[in-house]
Amino acid sequence: MAKRTKNDELAQLARNVNMADVARAAGVSMATTSRALNDQPGVAPATRERVLEVARQHAYVVSPAASTLSGGATRRIAVVVPHLSRWFFGEVLEGIDATLRGAGYDLMLYRVGEGADRDSFFELLPARRKVDGVLVVGIPASEAEQERLTTMGVQIVAAGGQVAPYPTVSIDDHGAGRQAVNHLVNLGHRRIAMIDAIDPNASHWPVAGRALAFTEAREERDLDPDPELFQRVPWSARHGAEAMAALLALDEPPTAVLAHSDELAIGALHTIRRAGLDTPRDISVVGIDDHPLSEELDLTTVRQDVREQGRLAARMLLDGLAGLDQAPWTVLPTRLVIRGTTGRPRQG
Amino acid sequence: MAKRTKNDELAQLARNVNMADVARAAGVSMATTSRALNDQPGVAPATRERVLEVARQHAYVVSPAASTLSGGATRRIAVVVPHLSRWFFGEVLEGIDATLRGAGYDLMLYRVGEGADRDSFFELLPARRKVDGVLVVGIPASEAEQERLTTMGVQIVAAGGQVAPYPTVSIDDHGAGRQAVNHLVNLGHRRIAMIDAIDPNASHWPVAGRALAFTEAREERDLDPDPELFQRVPWSARHGAEAMAALLALDEPPTAVLAHSDELAIGALHTIRRAGLDTPRDISVVGIDDHPLSEELDLTTVRQDVREQGRLAARMLLDGLAGLDQAPWTVLPTRLVIRGTTGRPRQG
DNA sequence: CACAGTTTCGGAAACGTTTCCAACACCTCC
DNA sequence: GGAGGTGTTGGAAACGTTTCCGAAACTGTG
Numbered sequence A, B: 001m002a003k004r005t006k007n008d009e010l011a012q013l014a015r016n017v018n019m020a021d022v023a024r025a026a027g028v029s030m031a032t033t034s035r036a037l038n039d040q041p042g043v044a045p046a047t048r049e050r051v052l053e054v055a056r057q058h059a060y061v062v063s064p065a066a067s068t069l070s071g072g073a074t075r076r077i078a079v080v081v082p083h084l085s086r087w088f089f090g091e092v093l094e095g096i097d098a099t100l101r102g103a104g105y106d107l108m109l110y111r112v113g114e115g116a117d118r119d120s121f122f123e124l125l126p127a128r129r130k131v132d133g134v135l136v137v138g139i140p141a142s143e144a145e146q147e148r149l150t151t152m153g154v155q156i157v158a159a160g161g162q163v164a165p166y167p168t169v170s171i172d173d174h175g176a177g178r179q180a181v182n183h184l185v186n187l188g189h190r191r192i193a194m195i196d197a198i199d200p201n202a203s204h205w206p207v208a209g210r211a212l213a214f215t216e217a218r219e220e221r222d223l224d225p226d227p228e229l230f231q232r233v234p235w236s237a238r239h240g241a242e243a244m245a246a247l248l249a250l251d252e253p254p255t256a257v258l259a260h261s262d263e264l265a266i267g268a269l270h271t272i273r274r275a276g277l278d279t280p281r282d283i284s285v286v287g288i289d290d291h292p293l294s295e296e297l298d299l300t301t302v303r304q305d306v307r308e309q310g311r312l313a314a315r316m317l318l319d320g321l322a323g324l325d326q327a328p329w330t331v332l333p334t335r336l337v338i339r340g341t342t343g344r345p346r347q348g
Numbered sequence C: 001c002a003c004a005g006t007t008t009c010g011g012a013a014a015c016g017t018t019t020c021c022a023a024c025a026c027c028t029c030c
Numbered sequence D: 001g002g003a004g005g006t007g008t009t010g011g012a013a014a015c016g017t018t019t020c021c022g023a024a025a026c027t028g029t030g
Helices: A002-014 A018-026 A030-037 A045-057 A066-072 A087-102 A114-123 A143-150 A173-186 A211-220 A237-248 A262-274 A292-296 A305-323 B002-014 B019-026 B028-035 B045-057 B064-071 B085-102 B116-124 B143-150 B173-186 B209-220 B239-249 B262-272 B292-294 B306-321
Strands: A076-081 A106-112 A131-137 A155-159 A168-171 A192-198 A229-233 A256-260 A285-289 A300-303 A329-332 A335-337 B075-083 B107-111 B133-137 B155-161 B170-171 B192-198 B228-234 B256-259 B284-289 B300-303 B331-334 B335-336
Touching: A018 A030, A018 A045, A030 A045, A030 B133, A066 B064, A076 A087, A087 A106, A087 A131, A087 A305, A087 B085, A087 B107, A106 B085, A131 A168, A131 A305, A155 A305, A168 A173, A168 A305, A173 A192, A173 A211, A173 A256, A173 A285, A173 A300, A173 A335, A192 A211, A192 A237, A192 A262, A211 A229, A211 B228, A229 A237, A237 A256, A237 B292, A256 A262, A256 A292, A262 A285, A262 A292, A262 B284, A262 B292, A292 B239, A292 B262, A305 A329, A329 B143, B002 B133, B028 B045, B075 B085, B085 B133, B085 B306, B116 B143, B133 B306, B155 B306, B170 B173, B170 B306, B173 B192, B173 B209, B173 B284, B173 B300, B173 B335, B192 B209, B192 B239, B192 B262, B209 B228, B228 B239, B239 B256, B239 B262, B256 B262, B262 B284, B306 B331
Parallel strands: A076 A106, A076 A131, A131 A155, A155 A168, A168 A329, A192 A229, A192 A256, A256 A285, A285 A300, B075 B107, B075 B133, B133 B155, B155 B170, B170 B331, B192 B228, B192 B256, B256 B284, B284 B300
Antiparallel strands: A106 B107, A300 A335, B300 B335
């Protein structure tokens, strides 16, 4: 009999149960059923219990389409990212997913690169009748695109990016750069290089955040102002390696290197190894991120809590949807993690 | 005047335009408007053009909720993954997203770990009225869970995983292991170790695919059968490093190591470095995946096209939705990429 | 018991699209 | 001209839920 009941239940899943079925079985109206299932006031506790039990027995799930059409809310959030296979975005998504899931929201993913996809997304905003809110992650959106986005008529929060006309979450990017460069200065380095990252998909990339901290420190702390020490390359370990090779080919190589991200730092480390040099004996390297591989590589780095950024961004969006107050701008601190790739400069 | 037109358009986006508005402006009925917008037959070309132009001028987008409620199709695909921040899943998602986007489908992301989330997902199948199909990626689903999934009444395709009662895409996992171990054998290695990966979230992890190829090769090719040479650890660079340390602590360390994935291999490489040893001079290392960092690390590895798996899986699902024939099981080949971490065993 | 206030309940309209089928228009052939 | 076939069009019903508002039931007080 147990086997037969299981089969009946399976068959019932295939034939979707509607609220009308639940109402009939519970002996109440559609309106009462809806109120009971949606935890709305105006239902006697005993009636509510009965309806919930009948719904459970029928394995009833609401029709999201009918619910949205009638009540307006989609209970879906769009997450817009420029890349999927890079660590940062996967990590943010972990935080976002957990928070949305906990609140009963679904996550719709939009990977928006360049060209037709991007034009289509920002021009017509096709997502606007599909979601209640949008989380924009690390998209180098132009001011026009940002403004366009606000016309969607949905809540927007940005993470991991730049100033925008909607609430944002980010790390103290400038502070992170500051921590890294100060660490090197305090070790005694004066000829310090930076390998900065540019987004291969962005049309321009102003000197801001981490890079700005570096250029400012050069002036304030009397560091070597050699422009050759400021390298800007597309992010990837390989480009980091190539930039490090260019730095090692200078008449006077730097004694320390600040890399925009751990991925660039990893590439730089391997160029150093291949050149027969070592950290921190011959040259110091510090990254930013604390990527999972950094601990294994013993890389000194500035840690940012990427997952927390995702959680916070989602939290802020949900608060906005619930009509609660939103902080317009939340900045997470970063923390210097000293490992084995930084030390005092070599004498002479 | 140009500024004023732009503002009118922006205001119009905020107030959603419905199909009734388009029909009225085009001077046709709702039925004709729907046919024209959906590329259905039974509309005169001139009428269709007129409707399309009016829709474009009004920046009309359909109400997905009304469309789904009326026509049944959601045009959404669920992608179910056990992790988000690991490279493999980001890479698969890139391929999936591109293919779904091209076909006009939206991607809904479900990260299903362990515990309540997982029970909820597989038990009640809440996604079943939300999507037209499901792509299951790298989920170590039990047979009961797989069977349960088929009761959703939607198309299902799996990628990067195991045998299932629905179409699947994977690499030739066994072949990949074979390529790696053969490469080492052909270099002359006989005392070969394997660092195998287990999913920290799975309750069991049978010796299959790559690991099976290793254990079979030991018997067929007369390799050293020492059971200490078969290490199984949770995937991560750190666990790879620890397993490598255990192997180096043996009375007679292996002359070569096959790692289940490049991440494990990277960890192993660093233990080797820290022990003052080098590849391939002292010991050979081969991984599987061709992770982006592997080229930079000069790691010999077996390459799998992860993004192509995503594309294929999505393609197969869309074909199923379109009523086309689906191959029940598609296997992608892998390719050995020889770099600098493998060489002949040291003499003596 | 009567009255007032509160809680619960149910019917019907609304939401915005899709699609079936009847009606009409047009064309071709005998 | 009439018959038959083809293409186009439009009205109405359906989809499954939510919510407004009137009616009924219940509770407490004098």
